[in-house]
Amino acid sequence: MKYLHYIYRNARRNPVRSVLTIASTAVTLFLMMILVSFFNINNEVAEGFEKYNRLIIMNSEGFAGMVPISRVREIAAKPGIVAVTPFSWYGGKYGEEEMPFAQFGVDPTTIFSIYDELTVPPDQLRAFINDKAGCVIGRKLAEDRGWKIGDPLPLKGQIYSFDLNLTIRAIYDGPPDRDLRMCMFNWEYLDEGLKKGVSSAESGNAGIIVLKAADGDRLVSLSREIDDEYRNTDKPTRTQTEEAFTKMFGEMMRDLQWLITAIGMAVVVSLVVVAGNAMAMALRERTTEVAILKAIGFNRSLILNLVLAEAVLVAGLGGLIGSFGCKFLCDVVDISKYSAGTLPFFYVSWRTATLGLLVSLLIGLLSGSIPAMAAARRSVIQGLRKVV
Numbered sequence: 001m002k003y004l005h006y007i008y009r010n011a012r013r014n015p016v017r018s019v020l021t022i023a024s025t026a027v028t029l030f031l032m033m034i035l036v037s038f039f040n041i042n043n044e045v046a047e048g049f050e051k052y053n054r055l056i057i058m059n060s061e062g063f064a065g066m067v068p069i070s071r072v073r074e075i076a077a078k079p080g081i082v083a084v085t086p087f088s089w090y091g092g093k094y095g096e097e098e099m100p101f102a103q104f105g106v107d108p109t110t111i112f113s114i115y116d117e118l119t120v121p122p123d124q125l126r127a128f129i130n131d132k133a134g135c136v137i138g139r140k141l142a143e144d145r146g147w148k149i150g151d152p153l154p155l156k157g158q159i160y161s162f163d164l165n166l167t168i169r170a171i172y173d174g175p176p177d178r179d180l181r182m183c184m185f186n187w188e189y190l191d192e193g194l195k196k197g198v199s200s201a202e203s204g205n206a207g208i209i210v211l212k213a214a215d216g217d218r219l220v221s222l223s224r225e226i227d228d229e230y231r232n233t234d235k236p237t238r239t240q241t242e243e244a245f246t247k248m249f250g251e252m253m254r255d256l257q258w259l260i261t262a263i264g265m266a267v268v269v270s271l272v273v274v275a276g277n278a279m280a281m282a283l284r285e286r287t288t289e290v291a292i293l294k295a296i297g298f299n300r301s302l303i304l305n306l307v308l309a310e311a312v313l314v315a316g317l318g319g320l321i322g323s324f325g326c327k328f329l330c331d332v333v334d335i336s337k338y339s340a341g342t343l344p345f346f347y348v349s350w351r352t353a354t355l356g357l358l359v360s361l362l363i364g365l366l367s368g369s370i371p372a373m374a375a376a377r378r379s380v381i382q383g384l385r386k387v388v
Helices: 004-011 015-052 070-076 122-130 139-145 187-196 216-229 242-251 254-285 287-295 300-332 350-377 380-385
Strands: 054-059 081-089 102-106 134-138 152-155 164-172 182-186 208-213 237-241
Touching: 004 300, 015 242, 015 254, 015 300, 015 350, 054 216, 054 242, 070 081, 070 208, 081 187, 102 187, 122 134, 122 164, 134 139, 139 164, 164 182, 164 187, 182 187, 208 216, 216 237, 237 242, 254 300, 254 350, 300 350
Parallel strands: 102 182, 134 164
Antiparallel strands: 054 208, 054 237, 081 102, 081 208, 134 182, 152 164
């Protein structure tokens, strides 16, 4: 502890060089936190789904296949099922927006029993249930566009050849790691449009089915039971937990994740080189001073540790500013609002921010190791003789 003032004084001896080293580390780690969080969020959110005991049932051929709506009723009749709902994508366009928000046809009587972490006022929920053309939207979606209860919400069909003229009857809220920019409406309203239009062959399709089980221990056996029941039908199913379903989307970007990881490693190496060069320049200017320290009794080990501590301090400050600054900024500013609808929410977790800080400390340790060893090995005579 008695050497902290000395380490701090050396770190600010050349303030311009130290500030530039700290800034380069901070900016780089700030950007890396954004990229790392983009991929980590999916896994972190998926892991949090385990406690909700939900299963996702889709056609075995994937999203291109259909799941008959009649199976909602059949599955709901099984013992141990709390509630079941269809989840049908509409994909309409609001006005001239190029990136629409998510829109799903659901069962209004069961959707909030299944997603019980989402909250909606009872009177608004009743209004949503009683109006077939009504819809419920997320709080952030309402805030983004200034919508309120009773406002019309017309959607122009892009996938289907008919439009939906919805009315906002409820606004739901929920935890920060849930999609609060979604629109849900009565599935029957969607199906009526399918029956009347050229897409009548697609009517009676539930899209996917979401269920909530009373007991999480039964999820595996229940999944097997449902798939076995429909295995020999013309539309076999693939049932999986909500956690596995969510991670499936992350698997689609596996190659991109490896690319980002490789870029991150290259960035770390470049930061080590930049910070190492700064430390080498700093020690070159203090060659005589280091020799004097050795002459008055500072041993090699102490010299080595002092130099390493200085390098770790500079890089660690950059990591602290970049990593935790990124987290606090994302906590205060809703970054997802500016993602053109591609991100329903965005945050930097404490785990990710702490990892960024640890990486910065590693950068400081690596960048200071070679200059520190060189300073520790140099003899007193060599240090006093050297002309800087």
